[in-house]
Amino acid sequence: MVDNPLGRTKYGSDPVDSECSLSEHDSLSFREESNQEGAEIEAPNTVQLSRIPNLWILWRRNLKVPVSVSESEQHVTIALEWGLSHIQISFVHASSFRAGRRPLWLDLVADTPQTPTPWTVIGDFNAYLQSHEKRGPGNFSLGSEAEFGAMVDACLLSQVPSMGRKFTWTNNRRRGNVCAVLDRGVCNEEWISFFQDYSQQVLSRFAFDHSPLLMVSSSSQRPPNCPFRFNNFLTDHEDFDRVVVESWAEWVPGSPILSLMSKLKRLKGALKGWANLTFPHFERDLDEAKKNLTHVQEEIDSNGMLDQLFRMEADAKMALLKAQDNHEKLWAEKARIRWMTYGDKNSKFFHLSAKMRRNRNTIRSLKKQDGSIVEGQTNLGDYIVEFYEGFHKNAPTVDHLELLDNIPRVLQQVDIFHLDSLPGNAKIMKAVWALDPESSPGPDGFSGKFFRKCWSIVESDVCNAVKAFFRTSRMPKGVNNNFLILTPNVNGAEALDKYRPLCMSNFFCKIISKVLAMRLERFLPRLISEEQGAFQKGKLIHDNISVASELANLMYSATRGGGLGLKLDIRKA
Structure with a gap:
C-alpha cells in the first residue's frame, strides 16, 4: 500500500481537503514505473469526487488479481488467493476527524469474515489505542481511543508485533513537536496461524511525516533437537504414577547427584513414549470427539432416545469434556497466563495468547x-x-584486602x-x-x-x-x-x-x-x-522512590557547601 505516493498530505485536515501535488501526469508516470518493476497497480478507491485516489494497491504479476470486497473513501478491502487458501486484507487511510472515522469503524466491522479466514488491517488509522502512543503537547482523546478500541475488539483483532522506532508520525516541528503511533497493523487469530512469525517493521521516514510500514512473515524453523518439556496435564492420567514408578525403580550407579540426573534422563524417554501413545494429537482428538457427539445426537433425533444411544451420548459427552480439558491445559501452559484459574473454557484465548507471546518475543534482527x-x-x-x-569479560582489578578489616564480624x-x-x-x-x-x-x-x-x-x-x-x-x-x-x-x-x-x-x-x-x-x-x-x-523497593523524591527536593535547599546527587546505573548488578 502506498499512501498518497509522490504527494504530500498536511496533517490535521481531512484527506479530501488535503493539499496533494499528485497530478494526472504523475499518476501515469507512477503506473509506468511500477509496471517496469514487475508489479501491477490498481487504485480501486475511486469515490473521492473525481480526486486522485488516496490508496494504491500494488502486487506482483505472478499473483492472481485481488478481488475487491468493499470500498469507501477511507478503506479498501480485498480478497486474494495465497497458495491453496484465501486471505483478506484491508488497507486504511482514516479521516483526521473523529466523526469522520466512525463510518470507517462500521465498514471494518461489516468486513469481518463470516468464516474463519486470515484477515489483517493495515494503514493510517489517525487514532491511537493507549496514552503512551502519543508524545508532545495536546490532550489524549479518550473518546477517540474508546471508539477505535471498540472496533478492534468487535473484529477480534490483535496488535501486530512491531520492530524499529515506536512512533510512526510526527508533525516535523522544532517547537511543539508531536509524535504519535497512527500507523499500525492488526490481524485476527487465523492470520497469525497462517503467517507464522508475522511482524511489522517501522522504516525511516524521509519525504513524509509518516513512516512506511513493512509487514514481514519469516517463520523460524523448528530446531531438530527440541528439548524435552514436562507437561503438567500428564499427572492427571491414571497410568502416570505407574510409568514413573517403573522407570524410577531401576538402580543407577554413581554419586547421588549423578544418580538423580541419570534417573531423570531415563524417565524422559519413558514419558515420551507413553505420552505419544496415550495423547497422540490433541487437535485431532478434539475434532473426533465433536464429530462423534454430533453423530450420536443425530441418531437420537432420527430414532429417538434408546438405551444404547443414551449410553453412547453420555460416553461421547465425557470424551469431549476430557478432550477439551486436555486441550485447554496444554495451551494454558504455553500461554503462561497466571491470573486466569477458574471459569469457562478458554482454549481459544490461551491459543491466541501463546501465539502472540511467541511472536512478540521472537528476535528477528539486532x-x-x-x-x-x-x-x-x-x-x-x-x-x-x-x-x-x-560483556562478562573479566576486567583488571586491584585487590584492597585492607578494606575487609573495616567490616564488622x-x-x-x-x-x-x-x-x-x-x-x-x-x-x-x-x-x-x-x-x-x-x-x-x-x-x-x-x-x-x-x-x-x-x-x-x-x-x-x-x-x-x-x-x-x-x-x-x-x-x-x-x-x-x-x-x-x-x-x-x-x-x-x-x-x-x-x-x-x-x-x-x-x-x-x-x-x-x-x-x-x-x-x-x-x-x-x-x-x-x-x-x-x-x-x-x-x-x-518502591519506598526508595519516595526517598529519592525527597532528596531531589532537598538539592535546591541552601546548604553550606552545596549538594551533589549521583545516579548510578549498574548494568552487571
Whole structure:
C-alpha cells in the first residue's frame, strides 16, 4: 500500500481537503514505473469526487488479481488467493476527524469474515489505542481511543508485533513537536496461524511525516533437537504414577547427584513414549470427539432416545469434556497466563495468547553498536555469544584486602555451623513446596509440578542429592547448565542492551538455592543495614522512590557547601 505516493498530505485536515501535488501526469508516470518493476497497480478507491485516489494497491504479476470486497473513501478491502487458501486484507487511510472515522469503524466491522479466514488491517488509522502512543503537547482523546478500541475488539483483532522506532508520525516541528503511533497493523487469530512469525517493521521516514510500514512473515524453523518439556496435564492420567514408578525403580550407579540426573534422563524417554501413545494429537482428538457427539445426537433425533444411544451420548459427552480439558491445559501452559484459574473454557484465548507471546518475543534482527543490522539465525547466534562474552569479560582489578578489616564480624561460629550443616528431609521438602510449581523448567525439562506430584517416589533420591552437595560443596559438570532467554524490556527492542537475560535452571538447582535462601533469611536483618530498602521481607523497593523524591527536593535547599546527587546505573548488578 502506498499512501498518497509522490504527494504530500498536511496533517490535521481531512484527506479530501488535503493539499496533494499528485497530478494526472504523475499518476501515469507512477503506473509506468511500477509496471517496469514487475508489479501491477490498481487504485480501486475511486469515490473521492473525481480526486486522485488516496490508496494504491500494488502486487506482483505472478499473483492472481485481488478481488475487491468493499470500498469507501477511507478503506479498501480485498480478497486474494495465497497458495491453496484465501486471505483478506484491508488497507486504511482514516479521516483526521473523529466523526469522520466512525463510518470507517462500521465498514471494518461489516468486513469481518463470516468464516474463519486470515484477515489483517493495515494503514493510517489517525487514532491511537493507549496514552503512551502519543508524545508532545495536546490532550489524549479518550473518546477517540474508546471508539477505535471498540472496533478492534468487535473484529477480534490483535496488535501486530512491531520492530524499529515506536512512533510512526510526527508533525516535523522544532517547537511543539508531536509524535504519535497512527500507523499500525492488526490481524485476527487465523492470520497469525497462517503467517507464522508475522511482524511489522517501522522504516525511516524521509519525504513524509509518516513512516512506511513493512509487514514481514519469516517463520523460524523448528530446531531438530527440541528439548524435552514436562507437561503438567500428564499427572492427571491414571497410568502416570505407574510409568514413573517403573522407570524410577531401576538402580543407577554413581554419586547421588549423578544418580538423580541419570534417573531423570531415563524417565524422559519413558514419558515420551507413553505420552505419544496415550495423547497422540490433541487437535485431532478434539475434532473426533465433536464429530462423534454430533453423530450420536443425530441418531437420537432420527430414532429417538434408546438405551444404547443414551449410553453412547453420555460416553461421547465425557470424551469431549476430557478432550477439551486436555486441550485447554496444554495451551494454558504455553500461554503462561497466571491470573486466569477458574471459569469457562478458554482454549481459544490461551491459543491466541501463546501465539502472540511467541511472536512478540521472537528476535528477528539486532542492531550493533556501529548501526549495522544482524539478521539470520546463524548470524544472530554468533553475535549474541560474542556480545555476552565481551560483556562478562573479566576486567583488571586491584585487590584492597585492607578494606575487609573495616567490616564488622556479625556472624558467630554457631551461625556459620548452622549455614554449613546438612539439611533434613523436612527442610528440603519445605523448599520444594515454597518454589513455584509453574515456573519454566531448565534443560532437564521437569517442572516443580512433577516433583510435587511424585514426591513420594523421588524423595529419597532428591534429598540424598541435596545433602551430597552440602557435604562435598561440589556440583558435577553439566548439572548446573541453564537456558539463556532474552526477553525485551521495551516494545520494538532493536539492540541487545534492550533485552533482559534470564537463566532457566534445573529444578534440582533451584531447590539448593531455596534451601540456602531460607537459611540466610534469619540472618539478613543482621547483615543488611536498615537503609537497604529492598530484597528483605517486610520492605518494598518502591519506598526508595519516595526517598529519592525527597532528596531531589532537598538539592535546591541552601546548604553550606552545596549538594551533589549521583545516579548510578549498574548494568552487571
